[in-house]
Each structure stands twice: as structure tokens, then as C-alpha cells.
Amino acid sequence: MVIVESPAKARTVGRFLGKGYTVKASVGHIRDLLRSELSVDVENNFQPKYRVPNEKRAVVKEIKDLVKKAEEIYLATDPDREGEAIAWHLMEAAEIPENLSRRVVFHEITQPAIEEAFSHPRSINMNLVNAQQGRRILDRLVGYNLSPLLWEKVRSRLSAGRVQSVALRLIVEREREIEAFVPVEYWTIAIELKPHGGRQSYVAKLVKVNEQEPQLPDQATVQGLLEDMEPAVYRVVRIKRGERKRKPAAPFITSTLQQEASRKLGYTARRTMMIAQQLYEGLDVGEGGSTGLITYMRTDSTNISDLAQKEARDFILNTYGKEYLPQTPPQYKTRAVGAQEAHEAIRPTSVLRMPEKVKPFLSPEQYKLYMLIWQRFVASQMESAVMDTVSVEVEGKGKINVYLLRASGSTLKFPGFLAVYEESRDEDQKSEDEDNVRIPPGLEEGQLQELQRLLPEQHFTQPPPRYSEATLVQTLEENGIGRPSTYAPILSTIVERGYVVRENKKLIPTETGLLVNDLLVQHFPDIVDVGFTAKMESDLDQVASGSREWVDVIRSFYENFEPTIKKAQESIPVTKTVEKIGRACPQCGHDLIIRWGRYGKFISCSNFPECRYTEPWLEKIGVACPECGGDLIERKTRKGRVFYGCSNYPTCQFTTWKRPVATPCPNCGGLLVISNKRELQCLKCEESFLQEEIGVTSPESA
The missing domain is CATH 1.10.290.10 (Topoisomerase I, domain 4)
Known part of the structure; x- marks a missing residue:
């Protein structure tokens, strides 16, 4: 008998094993901590209390019956700590005899990999099991102590977690950096040059003035330099040619x-x-x-x-x-x-x-x-790409100053791995070839250059970019927070809890997220500390390698955590507030208020539970419905996808997936929606416009 996690995996493995094998899927974990209680005995070495959930009892019973008929039982769950723990739980819950059990792992579900795995079975690796068990208990201790505290002091349906709260803190702190950011003006100067007697021009950037980096804080400073640069004599002083190799990225993790x-x-x-x-x-x-x-x-x-x-x-x-x-x-x-x-x-x-x-x-x-x-x-697995590079330095002698300008260019000499694939970058990450300049052929040192035009440009320093899912995962990994199996659940949790919203692929904290983060940072600084959380991950890695006991890791954490919880229960004030919406309940006349439920905000009677009147909360976006003039509101499908519809539904059934903007179409006055990052589209005449053309610079401002 072979036990795997999923039915799809069972079908594939069963195909390769053939006759003589029964392959059964456990459908994930078959045993876990009780949902209704802490299920961790803190007085008895943090022993967990496991239970087979009701929905898995039939699966466990079937596995038990099949085990009795099997000569050998192969536990072929996934090749990580989670898979090792599932294999151990299967042995415990299904009462699989140790002398009949074999643990097999394969990193790909192919005939050779499975044959290799089944020819080298082993026993359960309890170090890996204990590392997973330690993480599960640690997360339960944090979640089951912090979440009820938030319910009591702030409002129901909130939650906190050992890793999710650190991820939330990173997003909140980045948002506050952006809010506190003060742009600073600065200028750059480039000039368009042409070789004396040549046809092709190129652009060089000013890099030094009198052998010092130029300080260009304002237009007045720049204007003084431009007046001196206009009549200056420009000459090529150095040409450097070379090669640059660009290595391929590693295969995916x-x-x-x-x-x-x-x-x-x-x-x-x-x-x-x-x-x-x-x-x-x-x-x-x-x-x-x-x-x-x-x-x-x-x-x-x-x-x-x-x-x-x-x-x-x-x-x-x-x-x-x-x-x-x-x-x-x-x-x-x-x-x-x-x-x-x-x-x-x-x-x-x-x-x-x-x-x-x-x-x-x-x-x-x-x-x-x-x-x-x-x-x-x-x-x-391919050869590096090779670029021919050229760097040109031009000296400009004015009446007052001596200027050094530089232009760099590269051309692809040999594509190498680029023939197959090129790694992408985030929009806020500058490409190494962004300033690539086409250098005219035949340029020589000492050659005079003719000034075509001066190109001063004003800039302002930019705030750090908001996290995207990609950059947040990268930051978590770089800081040693979480592990491969946890990145996706972390991101899903903070969005589903309403702490963060996704907007144009960026993660933005909500008011709830800001409130929860501030409370945790103030009263539980260790729990949401990046360094502390990374150390806990390292401690669990030591458990996995067998160099540390999981109970010691939990105990050292809990000795500090327990008194912090008790102190917080006494010191955190109750901040629950009743938010009235300014209308009376149509059934009993009491005030209607905003409450929070499983799916977010809703409107309810303040006289609950005597009066059970409720109505949905409508998130207005400040745009009128093009069909009936009612308010357009933001809604979500059952799977969480955002769409926009009329508040007069079902009388008016107007909906659109794309976010509407308040600015009307300049052609027909119809409703404009955000088509992509730069374009708007009219739903009536189907014309497209650049957002800048009609004064909408970004979806956020829209």
C-alpha cells in the first residue's frame, strides 16, 4: 500500500507502480490540533493534543482497513517537513505498524524517480517532524493568545500571527515612509553632441565640474552652468572599449x-x-x-x-x-x-x-x-551573454569651468542564454541598460565635438515604492522570515483578514491593518520584530538538523511571551468604538451601526440581539452609474475578485470589472474605466485615452 496526499498524485504514482500496489490519498493532513481550544499543554512540556477532524474520519477508517490487508505500507508524502509530519500523523492516526512502514521521498513524479525512491526506503525522520510540530505549536501559542486579546480590546474577527504580523509590519512601515517622504528637487544636465563633420549625434551626461561631482539643487544653479557650457569647446578625451558578460539567473526556487x-x-x-x-x-x-x-x-x-x-x-x-x-x-x-x-x-x-x-x-x-x-x-544551463561595451568621456572647456561628460553604450555580441529567457524586473528597479546610448562609429580620442543642444532636466527624489507580492516575498526571504511553504499563505492571510488591499499589484495597508500593527508593535515588540522572527526560523532549522530539541525552542520563547500577554491584558485599553451611520433602523428605530463579520463590514441594528436587522455595507467610489445615476460601489465575488456595480441592484444591473473614474469621456460624456496603467477606455464609444491627456495621472488618484 502507498499513501500520498492528493488524488491527482495518487493517479500518477499508481500509473508508474502498476499492479500489486494500492495507492490511497490522505487528501492533505489527516490530524491536527483542535480548532476549539489551544490544544497545547503548556504545563506538560507543551505536549500537543491532536484530533482527526470529522471530515477526515472516513478517510482514516478506509486507510486503517487497507493497512490490515497490506504486506508493506509506503508513506510517499511530499519531500519537506510538512510531508514528513503528514507521514508521521498517518502512522499514528491509522495505527500503521512501524515494522511494516517505509518512508519514500521523490522530488519529481516520473518513472525513474519513483523507482529510485522505492528502492531506497527509510524510516520517518523525527527531526523534520519535530521542526514542523514546533512551528505549528509556536504559531498556535501566538495566534490563540493574541487573537482573543484583539477581539476583546478592539473588535471581533481580527487575528495576529507570528509571521503574518511581521509581514504586515513591513507593509505598514513602508507606507509610513511614503507618507513622511518629503521630495527634494535636483537637476541633471545632458548634452547632445555630434562628431565634427559627422552625421550621427549622441547624448552625454554631465558627471563632473572642475573634477568635482556637480551639485545641481535648483534651476538658478543650472542656468549659470548652461550659460558657460553653451560656448564651451568639446573634445573626446577617452574612449574605453570592452566586453561585459551577463550570467543567467539560477533555476527557480x-x-x-x-x-x-x-x-x-x-x-x-x-x-x-x-x-x-x-x-x-x-x-x-x-x-x-x-x-x-x-x-x-x-x-x-x-x-x-x-x-x-x-x-x-x-x-x-x-x-x-x-x-x-x-x-x-x-x-x-x-x-x-x-x-x-x-x-x-x-x-x-x-x-x-x-x-x-x-x-x-x-x-x-x-x-x-x-x-x-x-x-x-x-x-x-547556458553560456553567458556577451555585450560589447564602449564608454566615451568628453571634456568641455568653458570660460569659467571645465566639464566632464560621459556616454556609455553596449551592443549584444553573443546572446547566450538570452536566446531563451531574460529575467524581469520590478518597475521601480532600474535596468542596467536603461541609459544605453548609441555611440557613433569612428569616434576617436582628441576629436572635436559639436554641441547640438543642452538638455537640463528637473527631478524630484522619489519615496520608496510600495511592496508588491514579489518584492515582499523577496524581503521576507532576505530576512530569513518564513519558509517556502509559508510565503503564499502569509500573503493570502493578510489580504483575507482585511489588513492589506491589492491595488495595481501593490500592497496597501487598510485602517484595520494600521490599527492592529500599531497595537502589536507597542505591546508585543518581539513578536513583530524582523530579527526575532528570523531567529525563531533559525532555531526551527536547528531542530530539523537534529542539533536542538523542539521543546527547548518553545520553552525559551514562551517564558518571555506569557508575562507579556498578561501585562498586555491589563494595560491595553478597550478601544472598541460604535460607528453610527446616521440612520435609524427601519424595524425598531434604534441607531444603525457598522459591524464587522466574516466577510468584512456590514450594517446592523445597535439593538442586537433583540433586533436582527442587517444590510450590506456599500463601498462607494464617488462615480455615478451611467444607466440610472445611482452610486457605483465596489463589490467582491465569492472568490474575492473585485468588481464594480450599481447600488440600486437588482433594479439596475450595471457592472464592470474595470474601475470607473469620475472624469467623463471627452468625446461622448460616457463612463471611463481604467483599462491599464496608462490608458482609460470609454464604455460607450469604446475610445481609448492616455490618463495624462484628461488629467488622471494614476489609478490611485482616480
């Missing part, structure tokens, strides 16, 4: 996959992991049954197996030629200290399953993510 899928495909971390899970567990791609298309997607290791590397090198040689193949296979350093989650990077199980070949069998989103993983892996 969990965090980099989530970041790149966010940038290139617009996927949330949760959506990325859901699709990756489907690709890992197996799909029918015309090979006679389900086949795993990628390796395990929760990993912080960039290692690649020798077999996969050899297959990739043969493919590159045969497809692109020997000049694209490095002499020695590239090696990439794993960034995470003590990486424990898996032994390989995320890669295609076979590079020969090219994206176009399997496209007919995949959904559009599966195809896009698979292509991203395939391209990144192939590129990571």
Missing part, C-alpha cells in the same frame, strides 16, 4: 518562482503555487496517463541533479550549438542558510517536454507557468 510569476504573468503567490502543484502532481500530456511535469515546487535549493543537467546540456548542444554550451556545468549557490525543504530547484522533469509540445494538453495558465519554469531552467 519557491520564492523566485513566485516573484517572477507575479512580474511576468500577474499571478498572486497563491495562484502560482496552486498551478505549480498541478504541474508537479501530474497531467496527461499524451504519454498514456498522468506524468509529473515539474519537480517539487516548495524548495529553497538551487541544486540540479546530474541526470537533469546532462539532459539539458545535450538539448542545448543539439538545439542551439556548442557555442551556447558552457565548458563546465554552471553551479549556483543556495541563498537560504540551512535549506531543508528539498534537494533540487524547480525544473521540468524532462527538458525534452518542450512547452509547445505539451501546450495542447494544458490550460492557458498551466502552459504559461510551465513555459516560465522550462525557459528559466534551460537558460540557467
